[in-house]
Amino acid sequence: MSQVPIRSIWVFHLVARSRSITRAAGELGVTPSAVSQQIxxxxxxxGVSLLAKVGRGVVLTEAGERFFESIDESAELITEATNAIRGYRSVTTLTVRATPTLSNKWLLPRLGQFLAANPDLEVRLDGTNEPTDFNREAVDVEIRHGDGKWPGLFVEGLTEESFIPVCSPGLAGPGSLEAGDVLGYRLIHSVKSQAQWPRWLALAGVEPRERxxxxxxxxxxxxxDAAAGGMGIAxxxxxxxxxxLAAGAVVCPVKSPPEIRIVTQWIVCPRDHLRHKKxxxxxxxxxxxxxxGAIA
Incomplete structure (x- = not known):
């Protein structure tokens, strides 16, 4: 039997990692047809099939998964060794997808700490509410908004969140209102949130107005941001x-408010991604x- 060409193995590794012949071709600077020929x-x-087409993307067959798992760590070591001998610092890119709010309000302010602790990692942060199609998109891990029910994926709750009414301290001071008083103010609604005003009012024993x-x-x-700007109560x-909250830009104006406690943000990725060090x-x-306690 002739020796298996290293280039074909390398091409397969790129396709398996990105789950895309087109993206692998772009990395190599060749045509998708040339990549397909190598595969x-x-x-x-x-003597086995390694890939199967699904729509416009590809997925690994069972044999492909086993082969990729066997060569993945070695391929990364070869990349690091090659870069080192050429005098380049090895950099690995971690692609994270998260909701725009989590990206802006929680992840982005802390990202510098993560990068400082992991200097050989670079991060691409994709802020969107669109759920990742891991068979087609080169995303390593997602923090997804929802109910946590995504069969076939690794799913772990980020943390239980507490939902409370808040506003600018210029609109109403901390603890200055009874629960029913909020109806005298403009109420700010997040239409995609899993915690809505009618539920909170019911917990507070307040009958909502018709208008x-x-x-x-x-x-x-x-x-x-609208609440911090004095537009109403969110x-x-x-x-x-x-x-x-820490800066005092928003405060809870309601005395002893009921809390809605739920998990709405989830760490999500294919289980085979968990074998990657990054x-x-x-x-x-x-x-x-x-x-x-940084997530609370």
Missing amino acids: QSLETQL WRRVLFDRSHMAI LESTLMMQRE VRTFLDWLRAERSA
Whole structure:
């Protein structure tokens, strides 16, 4: 049997890592057809199918998963050794997707700490509410908003969040209102939030009015900024407005308010991503932040 060409193995590794022939071709500076030919040559040499097409993307077959798992760590070591001998500092890119609010209000302010602790990692942060299609998109890990029910993926709750009413201290002072008094103010709604004003009012024993003044936003970070700007009273997560609460930009105007406590942000990725050191490093950092009380 002839020796399996190293280039074909390397091409397969790029395709398996990105789950895309097109992206692998872009990295190599060749055509997608040339990449496909390399994969077909490798499959012929090994006598097994490594990839299967799904829509416009590709997925690994069972044999492909086993082969990728076997060569992945070695391929990364070869890359590091090659860069070192050429005098380049080895840099690994971690691609993280998170909701715009979590990205802006919690992750971005802490990202410098993570980078300082992991100088050989560079991070690409993709702030969007669109859930990742891990079969098509080169995303390593996502912090996803929702109910945590995504079969076939690794899912771990980030933290339990507490939702409380907040406003600018210029609009109403801390603890200056009874629960029912909030209906005398404009209520700020985050339309995609899992905690809504009717639920909070029911917990507080307040009958909502037939008509009320309100303003609606489709992003929580916009609702928080609107509350800080004196537009009205928002019902938001303490996780998302840690900076504003700490700085006194927003306060809870309600005396002894009922809390809505739920998990709305989840760490999500394919289980095979957990074998990558960069993903484990990021998840360990998130858990350490949670244990230290930085996520609350």
